[in-house]
Amino acid sequence: MGNIKIAIVTADSLLYLGIRYILADIPAVMTTHLRCANDIVNDNPDRYDVVITDAETCVSYSDYFLPRRHKTVVITSQDTGNSSFFSVDRCAAPSVIAERLIDYIDRLKDSVTSQSELSQREIDVLKLVASGKINKEIADELQISINTVLTHRKNITAKLGIRSVSGLSVYAMMNGYLTKL
Amino acid sequence: MIVNKDTKLHDVVISEPSITAVLSRFDINLGIGDKTVRQMCDERGIEPTFFIAILNTYISDDYAPADAFRLNGESVNRYLKRTIEYYDKFLIPNIEQHFNLLIHRSSGINSNLELMRNFFFEIKEELALLINSDVAVFKPIDTIEDKLNDLVSMFVIHLTGSYNINLCQAVLFAIIGLRKDISQYNRICRYL
Numbered sequence: 001m002g003n004i005k006i007a008i009v010t011a012d013s014l015l016y017l018g019i020r021y022i023l024a025d026i027p028a029v030m031t032t033h034l035r036c037a038n039d040i041v042n043d044n045p046d047r048y049d050v051v052i053t054d055a056e057t058c059v060s061y062s063d064y065f066l067p068r069r070h071k072t073v074v075i076t077s078q079d080t081g082n083s084s085f086f087s088v089d090r091c092a093a094p095s096v097i098a099e100r101l102i103d104y105i106d107r108l109k110d111s112v113t114s115q116s117e118l119s120q121r122e123i124d125v126l127k128l129v130a131s132g133k134i135n136k137e138i139a140d141e142l143q144i145s146i147n148t149v150l151t152h153r154k155n156i157t158a159k160l161g162i163r164s165v166s167g168l169s170v171y172a173m174m175n176g177y178l179t180k181l
Numbered sequence: 182m183i184v185n186k187d188t189k190l191h192d193v194v195i196s197e198p199s200i201t202a203v204l205s206r207f208d209i210n211l212g213i214g215d216k217t218v219r220q221m222c223d224e225r226g227i228e229p230t231f232f233i234a235i236l237n238t239y240i241s242d243d244y245a246p247a248d249a250f251r252l253n254g255e256s257v258n259r260y261l262k263r264t265i266e267y268y269d270k271f272l273i274p275n276i277e278q279h280f281n282l283l284i285h286r287s288s289g290i291n292s293n294l295e296l297m298r299n300f301f302f303e304i305k306e307e308l309a310l311l312i313n314s315d316v317a318v319f320k321p322i323d324t325i326e327d328k329l330n331d332l333v334s335m336f337v338i339h340l341t342g343s344y345n346i347n348l349c350q351a352v353l354f355a356i357i358g359l360r361k362d363i364s365q366y367n368r369i370c371r372y373l
Binding site for chain 1: 293296297299300303324327328330331332333334335337338339341
């Protein structure tokens with residue numbers, strides 16, 4: 001797939017700069033800053049793969065965001081556990097915010113690759129599983145959460161029809177991802 | 182089909198030919214004639230409720246044997262022991278023999294097949310540990326079933342390169358046969 005297009009829709013410049021800083025380290029991501037949601041609502045509203053916005057903007061433009069909740073990330077300063085949006089707590093530590101955003105984008109990347117083809121991230125996980133790493137080690141090495149590792153492993157098994165670690169190792173060798181066990 | 186005491190045994194075999202492997206564990210071989218299940222059990226001294234439960238469990242994934250296995254613990258243990266002996270003496274050597282021939286006959290070098298055979302050897306070793314462990318309590322062998330599923334996927338989904346088609350199918354069918362048998366073995370263990 002090509003670059004993931006992300007719009008950061010907020011009038012809060014500090015928030016925008018923080019998010020842009022975090023996303024700068026993620027490959028194949030293109031960000032655009034929009035200070036006002038009118039720019040996206042009135043002109044080609046689905047041109048972005050993901051829209052990151054603050055809670056106030058989300059509420060003010062709920063007619064736009066609600067039908068697009070699957071591709072919206074809301075940066076909020078209070079617990080929105082019941083919200084149907086994917087939310088990130090802006091009061092959390094920067095590393096936590098970064099991890100949550102990276103997880104979200106990784107999953108998005110995976111969801112848009114072919115249903116049977118492994119995404120680059122899944123191949124990264126497969127290589128580490130095949131070389132005998134446990135989930136915690138994989139999470140540390142790829143700087144993702146253990147839950148994301150588990151999600152990748154579940155997707156790998158669903159795509160390949162292979163569940164066991166030794167079976168995955170054989171697959172990795174068959175496809176040149178691993179040269180020896 | 183659901184088997185009962187009045188079912189003709191040959192109808193069961195014609196409907197589900199792979200059940201001959203199960204019958205052999207009761208020393209019933211081909212050429213079974215026109216006998217019903219009840220007649221065959223009377224002749225061989227087999228407990229019919231247990232025998233019918235084994236056949237139905239093998240034939241239908243939806244069949245629930247109620248207490249037939251729990252009430253016939255000794256018969257079940259004997260059956261399961263003979264089952265893994267059958268894997269050791271017949272199914273595993275059969276797969277190995279065909280796998281060796283497949284690699285030998287496949288024109289050119291297909292390193293994928295060798296990797297898959299090594300994976301099969303790993304399954305074989307795991308099964309050998311079970312066979313040699315003098316099992317007192319039979320438990321499901323889920324990891325072996327998972328690995329057989331993986332091996333089937335490798336053949337069906339991921340196989341590349343040149344190979345002898347007939348032998349490849351023979352290996353695959355033999356693996357699928359073992360997988361089905363182990364799957365039913367595991368189901369029986371879960372009912373104990």
